[in-house]
Amino acid sequence: MAARATAPARTPVSxxxxxxxxxxxxxxxAFYLVAGWAAITLNFLLPRLMPGDPASAILLKMTELGxxxxxxxxxxxxxxxxxxxxxxxxxxxxxLGGLFRGDFGLSIAFYPTPVTDVVISGFWWTVILVGSATxxxxxxxxxxxxxxxxxxxxxxxxxxxxxSIFVHSVPYFWIALILAFVFAFQWGxxxxxxxxxxxxxxxxxxxxxxxxxxxxxxxxxxxxxTSISGWLIHMRNMTASVINEDYVLLARAKGLPNSRVISxxxxxxxxxxxxxxxxxxxxxxxxxxxxxxxxxxxPGLGSLLNQAILNLDYPLMQGLFLVISLTVLAINFIADSIxxxxxxxxxxxx
Amino acid sequence: xRLPLRLRLPRKIxxxxxxxxxxxxxxxxxxxxxxxxxxxxxxxxxxxxxGRLHAGGPLEPxxxxxxxxxxxxxxxxxxxxxxxxxxxxxxxxxxxAISTTLAVLLGVISGYSTGKAGAALTAFVNVFLVIPGLPLxxxxxxxxxxxxxxIMVALIIGLTSWPGGARVKRAQTLxxxxxxxxxxxxxxxxxxxxxxxxxxxxxxxPLIASxxxxxxxxxxxxxxxxxxxxxxxxxxxxxxxxxFWAQSQGALLSxxxxxxxxxxxxxxxxxxxxxxxxxxxxxxxxxxxxxxSPRAHRKAGRATAAIAEAS
Numbered sequence: 254m255a256a257r258a259t260a261p262a263r264t265p266v267s268x269x270x271x272x273x274x275x276x277x278x279x280x281x282x283a284f285y286l287v288a289g290w291a292a293i294t295l296n297f298l299l300p301r302l303m304p305g306d307p308a309s310a311i312l313l314k315m316t317e318l319g320x321x322x323x324x325x326x327x328x329x330x331x332x333x334x335x336x337x338x339x340x341x342x343x344x345x346x347x348x349l350g351g352l353f354r355g356d357f358g359l360s361i362a363f364y365p366t367p368v369t370d371v372v373i374s375g376f377w378w379t380v381i382l383v384g385s386a387t388x389x390x391x392x393x394x395x396x397x398x399x400x401x402x403x404x405x406x407x408x409x410x411x412x413x414x415x416x417s418i419f420v421h422s423v424p425y426f427w428i429a430l431i432l433a434f435v436f437a438f439q440w441g442x443x444x445x446x447x448x449x450x451x452x453x454x455x456x457x458x459x460x461x462x463x464x465x466x467x468x469x470x471x472x473x474x475x476x477x478x479t480s481i482s483g484w485l486i487h488m489r490n491m492t493a494s495v496i497n498e499d500y501v502l503l504a505r506a507k508g509l510p511n512s513r514v515i516s517x518x519x520x521x522x523x524x525x526x527x528x529x530x531x532x533x534x535x536x537x538x539x540x541x542x543x544x545x546x547x548x549x550x551x552p553g554l555g556s557l558l559n560q561a562i563l564n565l566d567y568p569l570m571q572g573l574f575l576v577i578s579l580t581v582l583a584i585n586f587i588a589d590s591i592x593x594x595x596x597x598x599x600x601x602x603x
Numbered sequence: 604x605r606l607p608l609r610l611r612l613p614r615k616i617x618x619x620x621x622x623x624x625x626x627x628x629x630x631x632x633x634x635x636x637x638x639x640x641x642x643x644x645x646x647x648x649x650x651x652x653x654g655r656l657h658a659g660g661p662l663e664p665x666x667x668x669x670x671x672x673x674x675x676x677x678x679x680x681x682x683x684x685x686x687x688x689x690x691x692x693x694x695x696x697x698x699x700a701i702s703t704t705l706a707v708l709l710g711v712i713s714g715y716s717t718g719k720a721g722a723a724l725t726a727f728v729n730v731f732l733v734i735p736g737l738p739l740x741x742x743x744x745x746x747x748x749x750x751x752x753x754i755m756v757a758l759i760i761g762l763t764s765w766p767g768g769a770r771v772k773r774a775q776t777l778x779x780x781x782x783x784x785x786x787x788x789x790x791x792x793x794x795x796x797x798x799x800x801x802x803x804x805x806x807x808x809p810l811i812a813s814x815x816x817x818x819x820x821x822x823x824x825x826x827x828x829x830x831x832x833x834x835x836x837x838x839x840x841x842x843x844x845x846x847f848w849a850q851s852q853g854a855l856l857s858x859x860x861x862x863x864x865x866x867x868x869x870x871x872x873x874x875x876x877x878x879x880x881x882x883x884x885x886x887x888x889x890x891x892x893x894x895x896s897p898r899a900h901r902k903a904g905r906a907t908a909a910i911a912e913a914s
Contacts, residue, residue, distance in 0.1 A: 284729065288730045299742060303747065415623075419871060419874075419875045419878075421874070421878065423870070423874070424870055426828070426850075427866075430863050431864070434855055438855060438856070438858060490885070535735075536733070536735040536736055537737075539735050540735060543737070544828050547831070555832075565748075567745075571742075578735055578739070581734070581735045
């Protein structure tokens with residue numbers, strides 16, 4: 254009796270469960286959770302696999318800067334291992350526990366500020382700069398690529414494509430050096446370094462935002478200029494092969510204006526690989542942006558990373574790597590979700 | 604009856620028909636020649652070597668004696684550039700070879716094998732694909748602290764830069780494994796290794812070549828980025844360390860464009876060469892991408908006219 258009562262109740266639940274686990278969204282979420290775990294574990298394993306003993310190097314540096322309490326010593330061993338820090342599994346568990354509390358130890362370059370505070374101080378500078386520059390570059394690059402691919406070999410394409418190949422191979426920081434040289438050093442139009450004017454009080458004021466925008470122009474221009482070309486080449490090639498498809502011919506035969514044919518028929522399909530290839534591209538954009546910050550002494554994660562490397566500040570490096578890779582994972586997850594919205598085929602549960 | 608086997612030798616080495624491919628190849632060859640004979644040539648003709656300090660005054664602009672000027676320590680920039688070309692190309696080739704090997708192995712195995720092992724390998728590749736490469740590279744390199752010179756740098760670059768190539772190889776293997784000729788080999792009872800090596804791999808060859816080309820270029824760029832942020836070995840001379848010293852010695856604020864412009868331009872040139880070759884090869888293999896140029900139309904017109912005259 255009881256069994257018969259539960260049996261029909263279980264079916265819709267398990268059906269829903271199967272639909273959930275079988276659905277693309279659930280698979281993607283599971284994948285990103287695994288990827289996040291991989292990044293965290295990599296961060297744990299790297300200092301322990303490397304030759305030498307980062308933990309004792311850090312402790313040596315810390316004792317030079319001031320007295321080290323036993324608790325702080327324990328934190329360093331938890332993050333970096335070392336000679337007498339117990340079995341690997343116990344280290345791993347306490348490492349994860351520390352991460353959960355947001356505890357990355359103390360930075361050496363900015364001793365004795367906690368790594369968490371240092372990373373947060375640079376985080377928003379980088380996210381806003383790289384985020385807005387990437388959105389601009391993606392939109393402009395994709396539109397230009399669609400135009401170039403619409404008529405391959407015509408005047409616009411024959412200029413834009415070779416030029417983008419060239420720009421695409423230029424290192425970000427080199428473009429940054431050239432822009433800084435021309436616009437800030439030679440002509441003095443824009444500030445050469447920093448995130449905002451030194452005598453402007455940080456805050457939500459017009460003066461601060463204006464100064465920050467002025468300082469962001471050259472770094473943002475660098476990122477836009479270099480990353481535009483990647484989107485352009487991608488979109489140009491996809492559009493050039495999509496315009497020969499029957500459905501584009503049909504749209505033309507219907508007598509639709511060219512702009513409708515491009516936006517509604519050709520570009521809609523041509524853009525899909527650009528978005529699914531976002532993962533590879535965004536990794537490169539973030540890497541390049543970190544180096545660009547360095548040229549302009551922009552107060553973001555890239556400059557912090559440079560500080561960390563020059564001061565052998567392993568705690569800060571570890572924290573930065575974790576934050577950068579988890580942020581990139583989050584961006585990829587958003588791009589993936591957009592892809593599901595754009596391509597109805599991915600929504601079908603097979 | 605056996606057909607006579609005749610080896611047909613081309614009368615002359617065929618010039619690549621595509622202009623983009625030709626330009627790309629010329630740039631590559633010139634850079635390789637510079638890497639091989641450049642340092643010796645510069646020291647013989649101009650008497651300059653990369654390591655010599657105070658070969659001229661500090662930050663001299665380009666002149667007859669120092670074609671590309673000097674650094675703050677009075678080193679000759681041209682001599683550094685040609686020596687750096689050698690180091691950067693070596694890093695690029697070594698790193699590119701390691702990265703391509705890993706990409707082919709992981710891509711083909713994860714694409715060809717079904718079941719749990721294949722799925723696990725695919726997940727492994729995909730996870731590394733979304734973890735940003737340059738920060739990972741920088742972290743690993745900074746733990747080594749410049750030990751091992753350029754070989755270590757090339758090794759780390761190779762070990763971290765394979766995921767993009769592996770993804771492409773995996774996709775191609777997936778589509779190949781269900782083709783008729785592969786299935787036929789499978790039904791004929793061929794071993795897996797034999798099928799992968801003799802049936803699948805030859806069809807991947809063009810893809811592997813283009814992956815290698817780009818792996819070389821991106822290794823060179825990665826070396827430059829790595830050194831620029833200070834995680835490499837600043838005592839080697841490469842395009843990356845030149846840019847590192849130029850940045851840290853304030854070449855920008857002294858207006859010494861001759862110091863930081865040439866190495867970046869070289870990196871851009873080699874990347875452009877690879878891009879042009881790839882673009883051109885794509886056009887050769889996929890006519891849809893090819894330009895419908897007015898010249899081609901005219902040529903076609905001439906051809907029909909010639910046929911009409913002949914008949």
